[in-house]
Amino acid sequence: MENQDAVSALGALAQEDRLAAFRLLMTCGGEGMPSGEIAEHLDVSPTRMSFHLTTLERAGFLATRKEGRRVLYAVNQARMRALLSFLIDDCCGKNPAICGFSNTD
Incomplete structure (x- = not known):
């Protein structure tokens, strides 16, 4: 991951509803959840939530899949790991394990 990619990714997360x-969605694992349920759970209008989910999807943080007529949103774990790895890459003299992190990517 490059600096600009990290800035874009962090920007997508830098909004309260997103x-x-x-x-x-991190609590759902790979199961995912439909937009309407996410909106209801967070007490956000469905239209507003759809806008935010699209932003997260464009940033690569969410993957979608159709299940019947529903579209389920789930976290793209690889994208999140890549961002976290980028952020901690230089931690503790390039030895993140010292800080309790392990770099798996």
């Missing part, structure tokens, strides 16, 4: 949706 961050809340992302954190909620």
Whole structure:
């Protein structure tokens, strides 16, 4: 990951509703959740939530899949790991394990 990619990724998460949706979806694992349920859970209008989910999807943080007529949103774990790895890459003299992190990417 390059600096500009990290800035873009962090920018996508730098909004209260998007961050809340992302954190909620992290609890779902690979199962995902439809936009309407996310909006209801977070007490956000469905239209507004759809806008935020699209922003997260464009940033690569979410993947979608169709299940019947529903579209389920799930976290793209690889994208999140790449961002976290980028952020901690130089931690503790390039030895993130010292700080309790492990760089898996």
